[in-house]
Each structure stands twice: as C-alpha cells, then as structure tokens.
Amino acid sequence: MNAIFSQHEYSLSASIWLASGALLCAGVSLVLFFAIRHRVKQIPLWKIPGPASVSFMTGNYTQMFHVGAAKFHEHISKTYGSVVRIAGPLGDNQLVISDPKALNSILLKDQDIFEETEWFLETNRHTLGLGLFATTGAHHRKQRKLLTPVFSIKHMRSMVPLFHKITHQLRDVLQAKVAEGPQEVDLLDWLGRLALELISQGGLGYTFDSLNPDSIENEFGKAIKEYFPTVAKLVVFRSVYPLISRWPSQLLRSAAACLPFPLLHKLVNVTDVMYENTKKVLDEKKALLEKGDVDFAEQVGEGKDIISILLKANVEAESEEDRMPDEEILGQMTSLLFAGTDTTSTALSRIVSLLAEHPDVQERLRAEIAEAHETLGDGDIDYDDLVALPYLEAVCRETLRLFPPVNFVSRMAREDISIPVSQPIRTASGEMTSLFVPRGTFVFVSIIGVNRDASIWGPDADEWKPERWLAPLPGSVNDAHIPGVYSNTLTFLGGGRACIGFKFSQLEMKVALAQLIESFRFSPSKEEVVWRFGPITTPSIKDSGNVVPQMPVVLQKV
Numbered sequence: 001m002n003a004i005f006s007q008h009e010y011s012l013s014a015s016i017w018l019a020s021g022a023l024l025c026a027g028v029s030l031v032l033f034f035a036i037r038h039r040v041k042q043i044p045l046w047k048i049p050g051p052a053s054v055s056f057m058t059g060n061y062t063q064m065f066h067v068g069a070a071k072f073h074e075h076i077s078k079t080y081g082s083v084v085r086i087a088g089p090l091g092d093n094q095l096v097i098s099d100p101k102a103l104n105s106i107l108l109k110d111q112d113i114f115e116e117t118e119w120f121l122e123t124n125r126h127t128l129g130l131g132l133f134a135t136t137g138a139h140h141r142k143q144r145k146l147l148t149p150v151f152s153i154k155h156m157r158s159m160v161p162l163f164h165k166i167t168h169q170l171r172d173v174l175q176a177k178v179a180e181g182p183q184e185v186d187l188l189d190w191l192g193r194l195a196l197e198l199i200s201q202g203g204l205g206y207t208f209d210s211l212n213p214d215s216i217e218n219e220f221g222k223a224i225k226e227y228f229p230t231v232a233k234l235v236v237f238r239s240v241y242p243l244i245s246r247w248p249s250q251l252l253r254s255a256a257a258c259l260p261f262p263l264l265h266k267l268v269n270v271t272d273v274m275y276e277n278t279k280k281v282l283d284e285k286k287a288l289l290e291k292g293d294v295d296f297a298e299q300v301g302e303g304k305d306i307i308s309i310l311l312k313a314n315v316e317a318e319s320e321e322d323r324m325p326d327e328e329i330l331g332q333m334t335s336l337l338f339a340g341t342d343t344t345s346t347a348l349s350r351i352v353s354l355l356a357e358h359p360d361v362q363e364r365l366r367a368e369i370a371e372a373h374e375t376l377g378d379g380d381i382d383y384d385d386l387v388a389l390p391y392l393e394a395v396c397r398e399t400l401r402l403f404p405p406v407n408f409v410s411r412m413a414r415e416d417i418s419i420p421v422s423q424p425i426r427t428a429s430g431e432m433t434s435l436f437v438p439r440g441t442f443v444f445v446s447i448i449g450v451n452r453d454a455s456i457w458g459p460d461a462d463e464w465k466p467e468r469w470l471a472p473l474p475g476s477v478n479d480a481h482i483p484g485v486y487s488n489t490l491t492f493l494g495g496g497r498a499c500i501g502f503k504f505s506q507l508e509m510k511v512a513l514a515q516l517i518e519s520f521r522f523s524p525s526k527e528e529v530v531w532r533f534g535p536i537t538t539p540s541i542k543d544s545g546n547v548v549p550q551m552p553v554v555l556q557k558v
C-alpha cells in the first residue's frame with residue numbers, strides 16, 4: 001500500500017516537475033521569440049553609424065551614464081552626427097537623436113507614437129502618484145489643460161512678490177555669513193533650499209522652513225531630498241518594473257519588503273512619507289476652502305500657490321471634465337516638488353559658478369541691476385521690469401543653452417514609423433534621407449546635442465557667450481526650427497510633454513540673481529568643482545575620496 005502510494009506521489013511530483021519545466025520552456029521560448037523578432041526588426045538600424053559596443057550586457061551604457069559622460073556625448077555627436085546608433089543592454093540597438101527635423105516628429109507631430117518609456121511611467125505612478133509624469137495620451141492632455149492656467153504669465157506675474165520675499169530670506173542668511181569678511185559657502189545647498197521653498201510655497205502653499213538656519217529638517221523635507229538620488233540608483237530595478245507593476249499594491253509592498261535591497265526599502269519609505277504629507281497639506285487646504293470665509297492671504301503662499309488655485313477651479317468647475325480628482329492633485333504636488341527643485345538649483349548654481357569665473361560678466365550684470373534701481377527706485381524689481389533686463393536674460397539663456405540641467409530624455413517608439421531628417425544620414429552603403437524606427441526602439445532625445453550643435457549655433461557653439469543673445473542669432477538657428485519651448489533650445493523640451501514650469505523657473509532664477517548679484521561678489525573656491533553628468537547634472541567636490549554634491553563659492557559683500 002505504502003509502495004503504491006509512493007509511486008503515486010512520485011508520478012504526481014514528476015508531473016508537476018514536467019509541467020513546470022514545460023511552462024518554463026514555453027516562457028523562455030516566448031521571451032526568445034520576442035527578443036529575436038525585435039532584433040530582426042532592428043536590422044535597418046544596423047546601418048546607422050555609431051560607436052562600437054563595449055559589452056554585450058551593458059552595451060554603451062557605462063559610457064552614456066558615466067559621471068564624466070559629457071565627453072562621450074560630445075564625441076558621438078561630433079563623430080557620427082545627429083542620428084547615432086548606440087548599443088543598449090543585451091545588444092539592443094538604440095538611437096541618440098539631435099536632428100531637429102527628426103525631433104519635430106518625435107516631440108510634436110508623432111508624439112503619441114514616441115511616448116515616455118513604460119519604466120518611467122510605471123515607476124513614477126507608484127512613487128510620485130498619478131501626476132503629469134505618470135500619464136499619457138488623452139489623460140495627460142486633460143491634466144495639462146487644467147494645469148496650464150496656473151502657469152500662465154498672468155499668474156506668474158502675481159507670484160513675483162512672493163519670490164522676492166523668499167529670496168530676501170536667503171539673502172539675509174548669506175549676509176550674516178559674510179558680515180565679518182569673505183567666506184566660502186556651499187551655494188548648491190543654499191540654492192537648493194531656495195528652490196525648494198519657491199516651489200513648495202509657490203506651488204503647494206507649504207513651507208519646509210528650509211531657509212531658517214536654525215530649523216530642523218522634517219521627515220517630509222528629508223524624503224523630498226532623498227527621492228531623486230534613491231530612484232536614480234535603482235536604474236536596473238526601474239527597467240524591469242513594468243513586468244510586475246500591475247500586481248495588487250499589497251503584493252508589491254510585500255515583495256519589496258522581502259527583497260534584500262535596502263535602497264528599495266528606502267524608496268518605499270520615502271514614497272509613503274511624501275504621500276502622507278502631501279495628503280495632509282491637501283486635506284488642510286480643502287478644509288479651509290470649505291469654511292469659505294478664510295483669508296487666504298494669511299496662508300503660506302498667500303493663496304496664490306498652484307494647488308490652491310487648482311482647488312478653487314475645481315470648486316467652480318461646471319463639469320467633471322473640468323475637475324481634477326484628489327488622487328491626481330496629490331500626484332501633481334509630488335511631481336512639482338520633484339521637478340522644480342534640483343533642476344532650478346543646478347541651473348542657478350551653474351550661473352553663479354560661471355559668474356565667479358567671469359568677473360567681467362558679473363560686473364556688467366551688477367551694473368544692469370544697479371541701473372534698473374536708479375530708474376525704478378530701491379524696492380524689489382517687478383515682473384515686467386525684470387523680464388525686460390537684456391543682459392540678465394542673455395546670461396540665463398546662454399547658461400541654459402550650454403549647460404542644460406537635464407541632458408537628455410528618453411522615449412520609446414510604440415509603432416513602426418519613418419521620420420524625416422534634416423541632414424542625410426551617412427552610412428557605409430550610401431545616404432539615408434529618412435529614418436525608419438521600428439516599434440520598441442528606445443530613443444534618447446539629446447538636449448545637449450541640439451543646444452551645442454555647431455551647424456546650428458556656429459563654430460563658437462561650445463563657448464559660453466552671453467552676448468550672442470544681444471545681437472540677431474545666425475540664420476541657421478531660425479532655419480533649424482528647433483521644436484523647443486524656450487529660446488530655440490531644447491532645455492525645457494517641446495511638444496505636449498514640454499516643461500510646464502519653464503516660466504516659473506525663469507522667474508525664480510531672475511529674482512534670485514537680481515537680489516544676490518546686488519548684495520554679493522562671487523569668486524571661485526580653491527576646491528575643484530566637478531559637474532557630474534547624469535539625469536540632472538550636479539556639481540560636486542571630492543572630499544576624502546568621497547564625491548559630495550556641493551558647489552563652494554567665495555562670497556563677499558558688495
């Protein structure tokens with residue numbers, strides 16, 4: 001009896017093994033089938049010139065994403081042109097594109113085909129929430145439509161006094177530091193605090209109190225700071241996340257808790273803290289709105305912040321179509337904090353660093369601000385006068401052209417498509433006058449490639465020359481029809497996913513520079529500052545062998 005039972009048991013487990021083996025084989029065959037089909041479809045891409053792959057596993061990625069990768073990006077665009085094939089992981093063929101005509105198709109005409117990648121959308125949905133960084137197509141367009149009025153010039157104009165008020169706080173802190181004489185100050189830290197306050201007060205009507213030197217950072221502030229460095233290190237995890245991202249959230253949480261990856265646990269914790277705190281801010285705002293008679297001017301951000309205005313618009317909306325659900329407002333809140341902080345602080349740090357290296361430009365800019373005060377009086381410079389200052393505009397434009405904080409963005413072709421190119425692509429067998437992009441191809445939109453293209457900007461494209469903006473630009477700039485929203489550059493991208501905060505950001509920078517330049521003289525530190533290339537370029541110094549994000553500058557009272 002026992003023997004028969006064992007035999008049964010044996011054949012049962014053998015069947016289970018056989019079935020599992022068959023399933024595994026079927027799974028592997030399916031993956032292989034799709035991988036081979038994808039490779040076959042990619043055959044036309046082999047003709048496109050590009051650097052040799054350095055590893056089957058990682059392709060050219062170690063060169064593309066290295067901290068010193070600026071040189072590699074410059075090398076590929078100068079050697080291979082504005083459409084370059086690179087090797088992605090496991091021999092995948094991918095494209096780096098800076099050709100303006102091709103980008104018109106990718107970012108404007110065919111933007112629904114060249115969407116954000118799944119890994120970008122899915123990880124953002126689960127960490128930042130259902131904001132602009134997580135939606136596509138009609139859903140994304142609806143969100144943009146509801147958000148556009150709060151980023152209008154009319155609204156930006158009304159924000160200038162708040163921006164000045166916040167920047168005064170920074171100026172006072174820095175003035176206290178240099179009261180006894182010149183001091184070396186880590187401006188990345190202070191400009192980061194400024195950018196956080198500007199977006200948190202101007203965007204959410206919330207303050208982290210981060211410009212108060214005596215304040216203790218709360219867990220919300222810590223989470224916002226830690227979010228980007230944490231996700232940036234989880235590249236491999238993010239790339240496979242779409243395979244499991246539709247599992248029930250409880251299962252995903254349990255899986256994350258079981259996996260032995262401390263960074264993943266940290267990301268879950270950071271996400272929870274961001275969610276709980278944005279929800280608290282939103283609930284408080286809604287309660288105030290429901291009371292009806294609240295004086296919003298008494299609130300942080302004086303009730304002019306983006307979220308308060310969105311909530312008021314929700315109350316006044318006549319149909320569901322014109323209303324944004326709470327879940328999506330929460331997603332916008334975290335997305336704004338994420339998108340508006342490191343980008344702006346990096347841009348401002350770069351401008352200050354360049355002014356420190358170029359005292360002549362610094363003096364000319366200071367003179368322009370002083371002259372504006374002579375005409376307008378001693379008070380803060382208002383919106384219209386600030387945007388009319390030509391040299392301030394030229395310094396900002398030139399820095400954002402040559403040193404865009406975001407170097408590239410990625411897209412994935414959702415269908416086979418042929419797109420036009422401005423310059424024929426030279427291949428071993430002749431020239432291609434259009435580019436066939438097979439479905440599933442990963443495309444890097446090279447912001448830095450467009451902004452520094454010598455055939456567009458002229459032979460001095462790699463030089464920092466603010467005065468280029470004071471004279472008419474070369475005809476080649478207009479002729480290129482660069483599909484960007486800002487000054488013929490791609491710094492804030494273009495099309496339906498262009499940076500919605502680009503006017504907000506320009507204004508923050510101008511208010512900050514106008515105030516700082518009239519109070520301080522900047523000169524370079526003795527420390528060597530290295531700009532680390534990455535999703536967002538960050539200045540750093542080497543301290544006891546460790547790389548520390550920092551931008552030391554010597555400050556002196558004017």
Ligand code: HEM
Nearest residue numbers: 132339340343344347406409492493497499500501504505
């Ligand atoms: C110098 C500063 C900034 C730069 C260089 C910059 C650049 C960019 C770029 C390149 C994108 C496109 C990302 C992609 O397609 O993957 C983007 C999107 C975005 N930016 Fe900015 N940004 C800056 C400041 C800001 C500020 C201050 C805010 C908020 C007030 C903001 C809010 C956003 C949002 C919400 C998106 C997503 C837009 C969408 O998907 O529809 N950005 N930004």
